[in-house]
Amino acid sequence: MNIIREVSAMRAWSRQKRAEGKTIGFVPTMGYLHEGHKSLLSASVQETDATVLSIFVNPLQFGPNEDLDRYPRDEERDVAIAKSAGAEVVFAPTVEEMYPNEMYTTVRVPALSAMLCGASRPGHFDGVATVVSKLFHIVQPHQAFFGLKDAQQAAIIEKMVQDLNMDVRIRTCPTVRESDGLAMSSRNKYLSVEERATAPELYRSLEQVREWVEQEEWPIGEILQKWRDRLQNMECAELDYAEILDYPSLQQPDLNLKMKKGQHRWIAACAVRFGQTRLIDNVLIGTHAKAETVRQTGGNAICI
């Protein structure tokens, strides 16, 4: 398996593959791979001829007081995982290689970037859209795979690709969870024993919200209130946000609305801080909301 560090070499590899008529699958990551990333790699290997995994901790998407410097890294382990998953290339450029000049250009999807994680991380999604745009131009994939754990990110990338006529198909894959329901995340390693024991409450509360919504008894305003009360009572955790929005438009539905089967597709999404560590999770509810989660212990991930 190749480890490529230069933009020009990555582009040359992609040109060659395309000239040979091969399809390229792409899994962009910040490294420190977990089962969620593995499921993306597995989908890509299954559905394209040649898979590229990128590892790049992108400074542009971190705010000044965020965890850029302490973001976990383990390239050796990541390369071994990529290899055993069947990837052909790991693209792992330096920051200088990705940003050799002062960046003047930004790709923005402001209408999808202001809410949820964008509210507490201003500029974050501009950084994401810009770096993914760069990576798409370098890797030139036919398909790119994103996890639904970062549902807002997936919605933004899908809209960017549609709006800018980028020639790549975006595939979104179910969130992969520990057996107790905690969504896989590179940041989970920072949890203390006590925090780790509490953290599955995020997903348990999301399953409760889905049940409440699907019962079609209460308007979502009431469900939101009950859910926020529950999250605010969590031990050693501070609620950042808990929202129910239309997906993928991320617009706030009328709070007096009740779910009607087959008519809505909503996302219930939350972010909670455990000390310095901020975890996010979500579930999709309603039309086409099937198969958006898979437990580590089994189940077939169906990417859409």
Add this chain to the structure above:
Amino acid sequence: MNIIREVSAMRAWSRQKRAEGKTIGFVPTMGYLHEGHKSLLSASVQETDATVLSIFVNPLQFGPNEDLDRYPRDEERDVAIAKSAGAEVVFAPTVEEMYPNEMYTTVRVPALSAMLCGASRPGHFDGVATVVSKLFHIVQPHQAFFGLKDAQQAAIIEKMVQDLNMDVRIRTCPTVRESDGLAMSSRNKYLSVEERATAPELYRSLEQVREWVEQEEWPIGEILQKWRDRLQNMECAELDYAEILDYPSLQQPDLNLKMKKGQHRWIAACAVRFGQTRLIDNVLIGTHAKAETVRQTGGNAICI
């Protein structure tokens, strides 16, 4: 020659050409072609295997009080010109084809967009960068050709391509002028007889500015003052801006600075309103500033 109106058909054509190992040249325009566009087509036909001309009057780059609706159009004539210049395809999509959904995504190069034409046309260059980004993704050219008459646009596109790692080479070609020096523009047709007689004063004043700068006697602050006085005295015309900036950074040099041979590359650029019609022109001065203009009556356009 093909006239293509659909994004999917344009993309299929480009894919086919690339699969055949052909290089694609691209000349994006808003139509109503003049000698300036012809010189771009000619450079593309000479230097690539297959040339695409696009005609698209892009609503995104027009302000609410600008001339979108009255922008001149003559597709039949444009197609004939493209054909006789040796283009293989005219890509002429409708607004609905280019913007089938509400646009949420913007590509911006704010540090190069606030001055010169950007100051009096807020949002204009965001619209340009966004539509050129879309067109590049659709046409997938190896090289794209832009005229130096729109020097700020060329600087923005070059920086966008560099920052976002777009896989296309940007070529800039000299401004083509009438025999009396007036820069070719689709908007020249709106000039009255009197305005048309006055309009060459823009270029005459620019040549004067170049001479003053190259004499290295006066600081640019003084030259600017003399130049603005001259333009403000023009008949039936209103000065919008006259600036001397570093090129392509578009930063304002120290006004006390005098030119030093081989050390600077500056642009002198101005915009003047003749009634409803706004004309722009510029010259490059200093290092590598050769060959940025060519008279219709002869001369070899050397695109860089």
